Amino acid sequence: MTTDKVISGILFDKDGTLLDYVRSWVPVNYEVARIAANGDEELSRTLLRACGMDPETGHVLPDSLLAAGNTVEIATGMVAAGAPYTVEGLTIKLDGLFANSADYAVPVTDLGAFFADLHAKGYRLGVASSDNERSIRETAKRFGFENYLHYVAGYDSGFGTKPQPGMVFGFCAATGLAPHQVAVVGDNNHDLHMGRSAGAGMTVAVLTGTGSPASLAEASDYCLNDITELESVLR
Template identity: 75%
Template sequence: MDAIKGILFDKDGTLLDYDESWLPVNRELARIASDGDAALADRLLSACGMDPVTGHIVPDSLLAAGNTRQIAEGLVAAGSSLDVSDLTVRLDDLFAHAADFSVPVTDLSAFFSRLHARGFRLGVASSDNERSIRQTAARFGFTQYVDYIAGYDSGFGSKPEAGMVLGFCAATGLQPSEVAVVGDNNHDLHMGRNAKAGVTVAVLTGTGSRESLAAASDYCLNDITELEGLLPDLQLA
């Protein structure tokens, strides 16, 4: 294995605690898609992967791993009367504003600063829209440490395709084998595998479990802070 020189992070469930950041957003998403019909909203949540009573998210479901367009299509297929394109726009706006209420896993400014100081090239690749990622980076103070940001609408394709990883490599001059991909669901990990990334790292702050993430991850960590202890070994690989 080549020494790891770059790290590409997922956002939701990886940098941000999924339950604390997204369960209220998912309920609002269903309210919008159902046009205020509470019974329909619950059915839409169930169809897209969230238990409307407990808030549990099914690993790798639409709400866990889909991009905005895919979620909108799933909501319409499950009974929303809205137009897919209109719903996509409304959900993108909702997700962009969600950055104001999201809860980070750790002090992200300090975390990214430490990784940057150790010489890593850093990026964020999310199934969310690029505007939301940039707002998150600005809110939590790590914009200056990031070399690359890609959302589903940035032109690199969508997860689990390899495009976002290859875009990171093009932006940083790294080879895929020099990159660690870090995420909370199999879309992230399969993206890394499809790009032939050097390492795939799963974290448990999102919608995946140790069991659901085992097959596609080289390492499974409780959260991103444990990555710092792992990296010295990967840098010397």
């Protein structure tokens, strides 16, 4: 962590960071597996296990495909585990489902007010997600923070995928900031490793996703209960 530089920009993950992962995505994961299995219940359970989720309890393993993977990676994992699709065909189906999932998402706080406050304090703000860009924008629109974003990047936006550093570099290009002026905030190691590999000034983990203090400790400068505690470490 660079302690002698002021943080001027914040790049957030979406799922598990801005949105409560369990309440927002566990129901979607069941639907993902049902679609990928063409309604075959036994195969659906197999696909969930292959991608890191216990079909009985709904528990998702930290840094598993369903916790951190992008759509292509999830589709690839499910096809390898027996889903009767091509990766391309399943990716198209899942991207459509994910884009519509914003209608059912549960935010961890009043995101409109949260982003408005940070924007008023002069921070440059962005969202970088392993979800598709359309889904991010639909989420921002639904929860009233789209006008406070200086940058949006999904896995399909052309900046590469996590944990590669490209999304951070794209944020810097869009805002005029250097990486050491940026805090990266996320709920899993893909987010934190992206920040570290880009030379971000701060990596902040939150516990509203699939990670735990133990799983997130090595790559994070701070580990918070949720994003509402963020300003305490930015100061």
